[in-house]
Amino acid sequence: MDTEALSQDAVPPGATDDRPETSSRATRMLNFLREYAQGFLNSRLLDERRSLPPAMVSDFAEAGLLGLQIPRRHGGQDLSHADLNRVFTQLGAIDANLAVFCAVHNTLGTPPIVRSATEEVKGYVLPRLARGQALTTSAISEPGIGSHVRAMTTSATRHADGWYTLNGAKKWISLGGDARYVNVFARLRDEQGRPMGITGFLVDSRTPGFDIGPEMLTLGLRAVPQYDLSFRELRIPPSALLGVEGDGLDTAKAAFMAGRVVLAAMALGAAMRSLELAQRFAKGRTVATGSLAENGRIRQILAEAGAGVQAVETLIAQIAAREDAGEDLPDAWYFCAKILGCELGWSAIDTALQVLAARGYLDTNTVGQHFRDYRLFRIFEGSTEAITVYLGTMLVRNPGELVKLVDQAHPTAPLLRLADQVTQIGADRPDDAGGRHIHAAVVGELACWTLLTMVTSEAAHRSPMHAYTASWTEHQLEQRLRRARPAAHRDLPSPAEFAAHVAGYAGAIGDVDQRRWPGEEWRTDPLLR
Structure with missing residues (x-):
């Protein structure tokens, strides 16, 4: 990760020790959100188009909504937990897409960086997140295991030069295809193959080997996409480590x-x-x-x-x-x-x-x-x-x-x-x-x-x-x-008995799998490559 040239305007003017109380900042955000909902938002279009308004990220960043608990020295709002809840209750009342977008960035994405990244990385990344120049998320869930962290299969290998190589796949990652910085959690092994425990890495999504899979077409929350991610021999510098090796679960x-x-x-x-x-x-x-x-x-x-x-x-x-x-x-x-x-x-x-x-x-x-x-x-x-x-x-x-x-x-x-x-x-x-x-x-x-x-x-x-x-x-x-009766479970059918019961539905409803659903071809025509 390139942290050589730190932005000189990382802390906005006026962000001094003599700062307003967190509740005043939260109140200004609530006022902004209410005006935004009344004057600029069309939730129906968000839902139909499966996308957020192009200007929303910059508008929300300007209002402080992308740095809710980022420290003030890094350009954030450093809200209390009580005021954080006020903001998200307001967002929840307006539109779930806006609320989840802000929640993923502010509660899944930024806290691991604030808590565990190096000071140099924090100084470079956090101001960019607070200003809306980049988004962030975390990648934990995997195909077949959901959020069962201890069953994780994504792997990282530490090399003698201190760098790491990441391989594996993640699934259902909110903002996974849009975030510039992704907190990826993987099972780490050292250069001899010895297990080192689950470890977190802050990965720049522009790194070669970071692949974005298809977007899931969900029933609701259509404007906040869920993506598959895969990592193929993705090289990570030592500065990307979140905390210490093996501390990823915490x-x-x-x-x-x-x-x-x-x-x-x-x-x-x-x-x-x-x-x-x-x-x-x-x-x-x-x-x-x-x-x-x-x-x-x-x-x-x-x-x-x-x-x-x-x-x-x-x-x-x-x-x-x-x-x-x-x-x-x-x-x-x-x-x-x-x-x-x-x-x-x-x-x-x-x-x-x-x-x-x-x-x-x-x-x-x-x-x-x-x-x-x-x-x-x-x-x-x-x-x-x-x-x-x-x-x-x-x-x-x-x-x-x-x-x-x-x-x-x-x-x-x-x-x-x-x-x-x-x-x-x-x-x-x-x-x-x-x-x-x-x-x-x-x-x-x-x-x-x-x-x-x-x-x-x-x-x-x-x-x-x-x-x-x-x-x-x-x-x-x-x-x-x-x-709460202790014996309430004893009358349950066995797994085999219930499976046989459900198999009997075929006699009533037949085989109705849709095998000829017309799909859309997205692959590049071989003659145009």
């Missing part, structure tokens, strides 16, 4: 954990916007029973969706406050934000679509596009099911961790009794492998609802809606505790 984990809270913040914004539209519609819509807004059932489902939204807002606010206070939070808090933030956020969007009825199902309406775009958030950076099982497995193996989490929150006696029930369920571990997976999922989900119940109970005094949210959340936990 570097990747730090970025992904923070990114999970940001996902919850984006889903929160979309849920707020969707419920806002549903409430407007209900107030103006008259049905056979009268005003839709006065209909008891509609009031109930909107209130429950609103409680879920407020619960997530309270959760991520507490996480951010504790991070800004310098606390080192257990992973369970981040997993809880990802699981319940994305689940409850998308559930609120689904509720809004249902209330809007036929209007909600129109693809040209905001809620309809939210429905498609934010469905991915239940899968992004680990599916709900996979993360819930992982969290539950950790807590079952270390039962004291849940007790520690609960004790730190100083719960009331009723909440402590509910938490004790979760601990008891966690101790009743089945013997068979399938049962253990189901049991871990139950424990993981219960742990998340326990944390959510605790944070909402602490905020119950703030308003009538906060009191309702606390009561609703506690009721959700109680319901799940009643359903």
